[in-house]
Amino acid sequence: MIELTSQKDAALAAISGADTLDALEEQRVGALGKKGWVSLALKTLGQMSPEERSEAAPAIQAIRAEVADAIAAKRQALEAAELEAQLASETLDLTLPAPDMLSGSVHPVSQVMDELAEIFADLGFAVATGPEIEDDWHNFTALNMDESHPARAMHDTFYFPDKAADGGQSASSSEAVGQKRMLLRTHTSPVQIRSMKEQGAPIRLIAPGRVYRSDSDATHTPMFHQVEGLVIDKDIHLGHLKWTLETFFKAFFEREDITLRLRPSYFPFTEPSVEVDVGYSNEGDRRVVGGHGDEQGYDWMELGGSGMVNRRVLEFAGIDPDEYQGFAFGLGIDRIAMLKYGMNDLRAFFDGDPRWLAHYGFSPFDQPTLSAGVGARA
Ligand code: DAH
Numbered sequence: 001m002i003e004l005t006s007q008k009d010a011a012l013a014a015i016s017g018a019d020t021l022d023a024l025e026e027q028r029v030g031a032l033g034k035k036g037w038v039s040l041a042l043k044t045l046g047q048m049s050p051e052e053r054s055e056a057a058p059a060i061q062a063i064r065a066e067v068a069d070a071i072a073a074k075r076q077a078l079e080a081a082e083l084e085a086q087l088a089s090e091t092l093d094l095t096l097p098a099p100d101m102l103s104g105s106v107h108p109v110s111q112v113m114d115e116l117a118e119i120f121a122d123l124g125f126a127v128a129t130g131p132e133i134e135d136d137w138h139n140f141t142a143l144n145m146d147e148s149h150p151a152r153a154m155h156d157t158f159y160f161p162d163k164a165a166d167g168g169q170s171a172s173s174s175e176a177v178g179q180k181r182m183l184l185r186t187h188t189s190p191v192q193i194r195s196m197k198e199q200g201a202p203i204r205l206i207a208p209g210r211v212y213r214s215d216s217d218a219t220h221t222p223m224f225h226q227v228e229g230l231v232i233d234k235d236i237h238l239g240h241l242k243w244t245l246e247t248f249f250k251a252f253f254e255r256e257d258i259t260l261r262l263r264p265s266y267f268p269f270t271e272p273s274v275e276v277d278v279g280y281s282n283e284g285d286r287r288v289v290g291g292h293g294d295e296q297g298y299d300w301m302e303l304g305g306s307g308m309v310n311r312r313v314l315e316f317a318g319i320d321p322d323e324y325q326g327f328a329f330g331l332g333i334d335r336i337a338m339l340k341y342g343m344n345d346l347r348a349f350f351d352g353d354p355r356w357l358a359h360y361g362f363s364p365f366d367q368p369t370l371s372a373g374v375g376a377r378a
Pocket of ligand 1: 186187188189267270304305307328329330
């Protein structure tokens, strides 16, 4: 016991003399660590007789508490002194200019999707979304492309490896079979089916989003963006379609002198089907939508597909084609973004080069608003 008391006195002196946190830590380990003298003393209690122990234990515990308290107090003092010294030595020059901060920008595709939503919102269209991992019933069958339809082959589809049926959650048997085959949606048209099944008619929506095809060259990327449009009501006809697209293009390209041409075409999901062409002019070496064409008149560029929704599609989606009819359209978002903002390389859209984004991106603080209109940008 006498020995412990003198060890304690020596330790307390060393603790109070420690002038760094490291030195203090050394004292702590020497006393309270696993092999520290206090811990070793505590271990001797096990070999003592009960009488001896009841006398020695409180004394050793008291020593332990005293040493631990001294260390804690010293640690606080050392830490406070360290902070004090740091504050005294550091100065902050508030007059220095702040370093340049990198700020992000909005990708032109996101910008154009926002613009689309704004313009179509003014026309009473809601925005709908659907899964990018789709089943072939929604992507093809319900859009009037059954298994043997040649249009399926034209879509360069990314299929997932076949897997077992999911228990046939769906209502119709053809739908249940179709759901076995999963794919990356090749167009936004399956959102038509999902929305009609969910909401019924009447319906008025756009569905912008990513689509995928196994195709890659200067003008095709395996992932690209489309916007789908769908209007179903009683008495909707092609005139509504033409007016809607014309009104959209005028608002989007921010000019009145825009001419549309609907050219007969074929899509399995529309009947009749039309290709949507827009007149363009050459300004220098740039093609711009609208204007007065050249001496020969307009040149036309194709911006999308469209038509009156095929009654088979309405039936697949659970809508009575004798009561309701309507139109649908699909436009390439990347294409119209390139035209509007003068970008000429599609692949650069998805390279993720920050220099390209800094150049073509948009300030997040200048987003279109309903009140200011999409043209109200600095
Ligand atoms: N889904 C078609 C495609 O990706 C585009 C399309 C054409 C959509 C006509 C439509 C439409 O809604 O009516 O090639």
